[in-house]
Amino acid sequence: MAGFALAALNLRPAIAGISPLLDEIMDDVGLSPAGGGAITTVMVVCLGVFGPLTPLLARRFGLDRTLLAGLVVIAAGVMLRGLDGAPVLYLGSALAATAIAVMNVSMPGIVKQHFPSRVNLLTGVYVSCVVAGATIASAVVIPLERATGFGWRGVSALLAVPALLAALLWLPQALGGQAGTQNGPRPFGAVLRSRTTWYVTALMGLQSLTFYVMLAWLPTIFVEAGLPADQAGYLLSLTNLVQVGTSLAIPVLAGRRASQVPYVVGAGLLTVLGYLGMLLAPAAAPWLWMIVLGIGQGASFALALLIIALRPADPASVTALSAVAQSVGYAIAALGPVLFGFLRQVSGGWTVPLLAGLGAVGAQIVAGWFAGRPATLGKANL
Incomplete structure (x- = not known):
């Protein structure tokens, strides 16, 4: 459990700490x-491109050893990126990011493999640790740099410490866990033919889109609404912090039900309220909007990953579905x-972009309605 939780904590600091x-x-x-x-950009591209490698690695080496290698x-x-020169920085x-992509896809399969009767609880632990890792990394890198005097290169290298600690904790599990097999199930083709796969993929993509839009532009929206820059940064931290508790609690509750539709719709509606607050009165009650938005987005992320873990009947199919959806x-x-940003540039304000964001959340709710319905994706009936 300690190795699993600490592995999840390492899924965002390398990105958020930049x-x-x-x-x-x-x-x-220079x-x-x-x-x-x-x-x-390079890291986000790697997250999308290299995730499909995971089912192949899992078949060859097993999920436990694949996770260890990722750490x-x-x-x-x-x-490496703390060494001198731009090429090694990008490399x-x-x-x-390639390792994170593989681990992103592995984690729901590991939940299904080791905790099949507690998928909801362990998904909550996993997702809350992911969100907490991003929040902690973005908050501590500057104080850590000032306290140690290492500079950005040294602080970047220090991010390796929790990854190595997680690897040490996970090592006994990897050595004693199930090895891969070339003769294992190959569920990719069946997953791609399932309509449920594409509903889940749409839910995952749209909730991620609305999250990354806010991550990139939220402080700018509040600054242009008249708030001080430091307060705008605190508001972004608040909405991320709220997501930690939400992402732990929601899977525990939603996983007890055959259908996750009410939770997916509720999370989407809360995200809509957050967007509407920024559209209609961003400076009137910004703390309230960020709390509502954090609950909605944190719940949406957790529910997308919970559904990925719940729908397939076996860990191999979970890993394949996770690879496609993520x-x-x-x-x-x-x-x-x-x-x-393009809509902001051509329209000259935030009304059109925020309306487009509301449209994306609406599409997210529709996708979640279909993805959240009871279904079982197994090797024989995908």
């Missing part, structure tokens, strides 16, 4: 703003911040 240090990185390495932004590669990647970031989902999500 943003607070980005200005310093650009000055030190990158333009576009080059600095490309660090995150070791994350540590290698964050240490290390890509290496860490890879395509991250590709959809990567378009969100760019399109949102």
